[in-house]
Amino acid sequence: METLHLGCAAGFSGDRTDAAAPVVETLAARGGRSFLLFETLAERTLALAQLARRSNPDAGYEPLLDELLRPVLVRCLVSGIGIVSNFGAANPPGAARRIRALARELGLREPRIAVVHGDDLSGEVHRPLLRSALGSALDGIDVVSANAYLGAEAIAAAIQGGAEIVVCGRVADPSLAVGPALAHFGWRQDDWERLGRATMCGHLLECGAQVTGGYFADPGMKDVPDLHNVGFPIAEMDAEGRCTIGKAERTGGFVTEATLKEQLLYEVHDPAAYLTPDVTADISQAEVRTVGRDCVALEGVRGHARPATLKVNVCYEGGWLAEGEISYAGPGAEARARLAGEVLRKRLPGLDVRVDLIGIVSVFGDDSGRLLERTAAGHASEVRLRVAAKHVDRSSAERLTREVTALYTCGPAGGGGVRTSLRPRLDTLSGFVPREAVPASWEMLS
Amino acid sequence: MKVALHRIAHGRTGDKGDRSNVSLIAYRPELWDVLVAQVTEARVAELFAHRKPTAVKRYLLPKLGAMNFVLDGVLDGGVNGSLNLDTHGKTLAFLLLELPVEIPAALEKYVSHRVDDATTTK
Numbered sequence: 001m002e003t004l005h006l007g008c009a010a011g012f013s014g015d016r017t018d019a020a021a022p023v024v025e026t027l028a029a030r031g032g033r034s035f036l037l038f039e040t041l042a043e044r045t046l047a048l049a050q051l052a053r054r055s056n057p058d059a060g061y062e063p064l065l066d067e068l069l070r071p072v073l074v075r076c077l078v079s080g081i082g083i084v085s086n087f088g089a090a091n092p093p094g095a096a097r098r099i100r101a102l103a104r105e106l107g108l109r110e111p112r113i114a115v116v117h118g119d120d121l122s123g124e125v126h127r128p129l130l131r132s133a134l135g136s137a138l139d140g141i142d143v144v145s146a147n148a149y150l151g152a153e154a155i156a157a158a159i160q161g162g163a164e165i166v167v168c169g170r171v172a173d174p175s176l177a178v179g180p181a182l183a184h185f186g187w188r189q190d191d192w193e194r195l196g197r198a199t200m201c202g203h204l205l206e207c208g209a210q211v212t213g214g215y216f217a218d219p220g221m222k223d224v225p226d227l228h229n230v231g232f233p234i235a236e237m238d239a240e241g242r243c244t245i246g247k248a249e250r251t252g253g254f255v256t257e258a259t260l261k262e263q264l265l266y267e268v269h270d271p272a273a274y275l276t277p278d279v280t281a282d283i284s285q286a287e288v289r290t291v292g293r294d295c296v297a298l299e300g301v302r303g304h305a306r307p308a309t310l311k312v313n314v315c316y317e318g319g320w321l322a323e324g325e326i327s328y329a330g331p332g333a334e335a336r337a338r339l340a341g342e343v344l345r346k347r348l349p350g351l352d353v354r355v356d357l358i359g360i361v362s363v364f365g366d367d368s369g370r371l372l373e374r375t376a377a378g379h380a381s382e383v384r385l386r387v388a389a390k391h392v393d394r395s396s397a398e399r400l401t402r403e404v405t406a407l408y409t410c411g412p413a414g415g416g417g418v419r420t421s422l423r424p425r426l427d428t429l430s431g432f433v434p435r436e437a438v439p440a441s442w443e444m445l446s
Numbered sequence: 447m448k449v450a451l452h453r454i455a456h457g458r459t460g461d462k463g464d465r466s467n468v469s470l471i472a473y474r475p476e477l478w479d480v481l482v483a484q485v486t487e488a489r490v491a492e493l494f495a496h497r498k499p500t501a502v503k504r505y506l507l508p509k510l511g512a513m514n515f516v517l518d519g520v521l522d523g524g525v526n527g528s529l530n531l532d533t534h535g536k537t538l539a540f541l542l543l544e545l546p547v548e549i550p551a552a553l554e555k556y557v558s559h560r561v562d563d564a565t566t567t568k
Contacts, residue, residue, distance in 0.1 A: 043525055043526065044525065044526055218456065221452070221558060222456060258456065258471065258473075261469070261471045261511075261512055262456065262457070262469060262471065265458065265460075265469035265471075265510075265512060265514050267460030267467060268467060268469075269462075269516045271505050271507055271514060283507070284505075284507065286507070286509065286510065287510065288510065315526070318527075358531075363530060363531055363532040363537045364537065365496060365497075365530075366497045366522055366530075367522040367528060367529045367530065371496045388529040389529065390529065425526070426526050427526050427527060428463070428524065428525075428526045430463055
């Protein structure tokens with residue numbers, strides 16, 4: 001069976017929109033059956049998309065859809081490169097219609113676009129199912145989005161049904177790669193070993209440049225060539241699901257055993273049981289092996305039966321987040337910044353205020369400030385104080401922004417550069433539902 | 447000699463909900479045993495104590511020269527709940543890389559000297 005080529009052109013919503021073109025050029029030059037994958041959903045992206053759709057029924061899909069597709073749509077259609085993505089977010093049919101319109105604008109023939117359905121559980125009709133998964137945690141909350149993580153089956157069926165572009169909402173990230181593999185190689189859906197291998201291939205691809213030198217550089221320890229122009233990954237998969245990882249031609253970055261190892265373990269818990277809707281993948285005996293320049297093979301991946309349940313994420317309204325910052329510099333800067341933090345805490349009873357001294361302790365610590373407490377006062381000469389608090393009421397949260405602003409005249413000497421923000425928050429619940437309760441389906445855009 | 451883990455290993459943090467995973471990967475296979483012996487669940491739990499982990503679990507992947515730490519309850523609720531600037535906890539791999547380890551004399555030649563690493567004397 002002919003090798004399958006899988007290129008990834010986005011690893012999250014907000015990724016570079018100039019990444020796709022070199023991937024598509026490389027796929028076209030290599031020939032053979034190939035797909036371009038865009039992974040653009042994170043835990044909170046879907047909730048933001050649902051909010052967008054509430055105010056505009058035509059919105060709710062990936063906001064950068066046009067910028068991502070416009071540079072490559074012609075070449076993909078001409079060269080027979082399939083496109084699979086979750087950029088449908090909260091409105092896959094809306095995204096599909098937009099892609100059709102984009103094709104018309106570019107003077108192209110109408111592409112065959114499939115839409116995957118079934119992940120969106122935000123409607124009232126699904127509330128009993130969510131209640132069975134989440135119990136009383138669901139009481140009294142304002143649900144913004146509720147989605148099950150679908151697997152690869154509907155993607156594969158759509159491709160076998162002739163789709164050139166498959167638009168999904170929430171599917172498990174690796175399923176974007178498993179779908180084309182299932183369709184291309186015709187594996188059984190309980191071929192756990194091959195599905196396990198294909199899943200870990202998808203896992204290596206799903207974060208875009210994170211396997212090609214992005215998110216890897218550590219000057220002096222891990223130097224990456226031309227990081228400013230880091231290329232995105234391309235996998236070659238054989239009929240057994242085994243893969244090698246390479247990258248787009250004429251780009252920066254690199255593919256090494258070390259970059260594969262870091263990405264292989266990214267967001268993994270038990271390496272013997274990486275759970276997806278498609279399979280329980282097992283990398284406990286995995287190995288990586290260099291087979292050429294910017295070409296590393298992943299070996300030894302196994303697979304076991306898929307879980308009986310699907311993961312569900314619910315996002316709900318979580319009140320307000322207030323943040324404020326102010327800078328102190330020169331002699332006594334750190335002491336003045338610490339004093340400003342104390343002033344804010346005393347002025348804001350009823351709010352749990354997080355206090356950070358940026359440049360001293362600001363990210364390693366936790367919200368209750370234990371690390372800052374045990375960090376002896378020093379003599380940093382430029383310190384930015386940052387405070388944050390959340391509250392269900394907007395007006396209560398807003399008190400923090402007002403008090404930070406008031407530091408200008410009422411706080412320690414020499415504070416400057418106040419910035420404040422007040423934003424609605426989202427909270428998340430996770431649970432599991434029987435997979436039979438969430439049937440996935442697909443349809444061709446008519 | 448005593449050095450920070452940063453000199454002999456690299457890693458990356460991932461997050462799901464309130465759970466963080468931190469990988470730790472030896473630069474050289476010769477230093478794998480040092481990691482296994484000295485970067486224990488107990489030491490990592492102590493390093494992250496201010497974040498009050500409810501569980502710390504270590505998984506070994508000897509064929510990759512890597513280990514994976516799974517820390518529960520260390521993200522103040524996770525990406526949507528935390529007040530941290532780094533709500534994902536993405537920086538935490540470099541907290542682990544500050545951990546000091548003792549290198550036996552015979553293995554000192556495998557320690558990276560490419561940078562003058564300020565964290566080595568901690």
